Amino acid sequence: xxxxxxxxxxxxxxxxxxxxxxxxxxxxxxxxxxxxxxxxxxxxxxxxxxxxxxxxxxxxxxxxxxxxxxxxxxxxxxxxxxxxxxxxxxxxxxxxxxxxxxxxxxxxxxxxxxxxxxxxxxxxxxxxxxxxxxxxxxxxxxxxxxxxxxxxxxxxxxxxxxxxxxxxxxxxxxxxxxxxxxxxxxxxxxxxxxxxxxxxxxxxxxxxxxxxxxxxxxxxxxxxxxxxxxxxxxxxxxxxxxxxxxxxxxxxxxxxxxxxxxxxxxxxxxxxxxxxxxxxxxxxxxxxxxxxxxxxxxxxxxxxxxxxxxxxxxxxxxxxxxxxxxx
Numbered sequence: 001x002x003x004x005x006x007x008x009x010x011x012x013x014x015x016x017x018x019x020x021x022x023x024x025x026x027x028x029x030x031x032x033x034x035x036x037x038x039x040x041x042x043x044x045x046x047x048x049x050x051x052x053x054x055x056x057x058x059x060x061x062x063x064x065x066x067x068x069x070x071x072x073x074x075x076x077x078x079x080x081x082x083x084x085x086x087x088x089x090x091x092x093x094x095x096x097x098x099x100x101x102x103x104x105x106x107x108x109x110x111x112x113x114x115x116x117x118x119x120x121x122x123x124x125x126x127x128x129x130x131x132x133x134x135x136x137x138x139x140x141x142x143x144x145x146x147x148x149x150x151x152x153x154x155x156x157x158x159x160x161x162x163x164x165x166x167x168x169x170x171x172x173x174x175x176x177x178x179x180x181x182x183x184x185x186x187x188x189x190x191x192x193x194x195x196x197x198x199x200x201x202x203x204x205x206x207x208x209x210x211x212x213x214x215x216x217x218x219x220x221x222x223x224x225x226x227x228x229x230x231x232x233x234x235x236x237x238x239x240x241x242x243x244x245x246x247x248x249x250x251x252x253x254x255x256x257x258x259x260x261x262x263x264x265x266x267x268x269x270x271x272x273x274x275x276x277x278x279x280x281x282x283x284x285x286x287x288x289x290x291x292x293x294x295x296x297x298x299x300x301x302x303x304x305x306x307x308x309x310x311x312x313x314x315x316x317x318x319x320x321x322x323x324x325x326x327x
Contacts, residue, residue: 004125004136004168005176005326008068011164011295012059013044013282020157027153034157039258043160043283045145052086056163056288057141058099064137064165065100072101076133079124080109081116081140081287083314084147096139105137113192113313114254116140116287117164118180118321124168125177131170139165140287147194149214158257159215160283164291175303175326181236181319188225188316191218226256226312227263233320234268234310241322245270247306249325254311255279255289264310276300286313301325 019042020031034040048055057080065072080093093107112119117140127133144159168176196212197203207213230253238244251270253261258279265275278293285292290309294301301307305325312318 002129002131002170002172003174003176004128005171005173006166006323007169008064008167008327009164009291009295009298010060010063010067011162011292012056012063013162013292014046014048014056016045016047017042018045023157026150027156029153029157037259038158039279040157040283041280044162046143046161052146053082053084053141053143053163054086054092054095054099056143056161057092057096057139057165060141060163060165061096061100061137061139064167068167070135070167073104075102075105075135075137077124077127077136078102078105078107079120079136079138080107081112081120081138082109082142083111083113083116083286084143085109092141096141112287112317113315114256114284114286114289115182115311115313115317115319117290118309118311118319119182121166121177121321122180122182128168128170134170136168137165138168139163140291142286142288144284144286147213147215149211152214154219155215155217158284160285162282162285162288162292164288164295166291171326173326175324178322178324179237179241180321181233181240182317183229183233183319184315184317186315188314191221192216192314192316223257223260225316226260229316229318230254230260230264230310230312230320231267233318234264234308237308237320237322243306243308243322248274248308249305250274250276250301250307252276252290252293252307252309254313255282255293256284256312298327301327303327
């Protein structure tokens with residue numbers, strides 16, 4: 001029986017900080033308003049001219065290769081999770097693979113919004129378990145600032161830029177990506193989306209003037225579904241794997257909103273000390289949020305730890321994953 005172990009994790013965030021005080025000079029808001037409602041103090045913003053999500057991903061993957069001692073030419077596959085591709089085509093994954101010298105790897109993108117990383121991890125694990133690939137890199141790269149309207153006080157405090165990457169390798173031990181559950185419900189389409197730029201509503205002067213190329217979110221509707229769906233998928237993955245909240249070492253939720261995280265953890269009945277959080281200084285980095293949080297809390301993890309990852313995003317798409325840590 002072959003399993004897919006996580007053999008390494010690395011991350012990258014830009015140097016430039018956008019804190020709440022700076023944001024309050026751009027839009028009608030305040031540190032107290034933002035902190036109370038979403039729990040974010042600051043976020044990192046990529047200000048490198050001419051660069052996008054692939055730049056973030058290249059930095060994260062290069063750090064991963066160096067950290068794990070992996071030769072670029074030994075990587076078989078790179079899967080990139082992003083809602084902010086550099087271009088509609090080619091894939092951002094192909095740009096990252098080229099930028100990192102992954103000359104023998106196939107690469108492609110997946111778009112599962114904020115759930116993108118755990119969906120990509122499941123895909124990568126399937127390649128490993130099937131024997132089709134031996135070394136798979138899953139990278140989540142999100143330049144969220146590219147779709148944020150900094151005149152919209154309801155959304156602009158939420159998002160930051162960042163990337164994180166994980167290396168998957170085969171093992172005969174009972175560790176790694178053990179199980180996952182995923183769901184999708186198209187009811188979410190009109191409540192969390194970018195209204196223009198796709199084939200339904202192509203870019204035009206009118207769509208630009210209307211601000212339809214920025215993220216739109218119906219906050220209350222999204223909040224309600226995010227709490228309910230992340231909670232149910234968390235409980236489901238635990239039940240399927242005979243876990244209770246005492247035996248789970250860490251819950252690692254998508255870092256969308258601190259109030260959502262607190263509500264899910266409280267209703268699941270897990271000790272707050274077991275919930276990994278980095279949203280205060282990173283904001284919502286969409287698909288990158290879970291692996292970025294893992295990377296920045298890696299010192300707390302030890303081999304054998306039972307992790308539950310859960311995410312919710314546009315679509316609506318959501319789910320949870322059970323991982324046994326092995327680094």
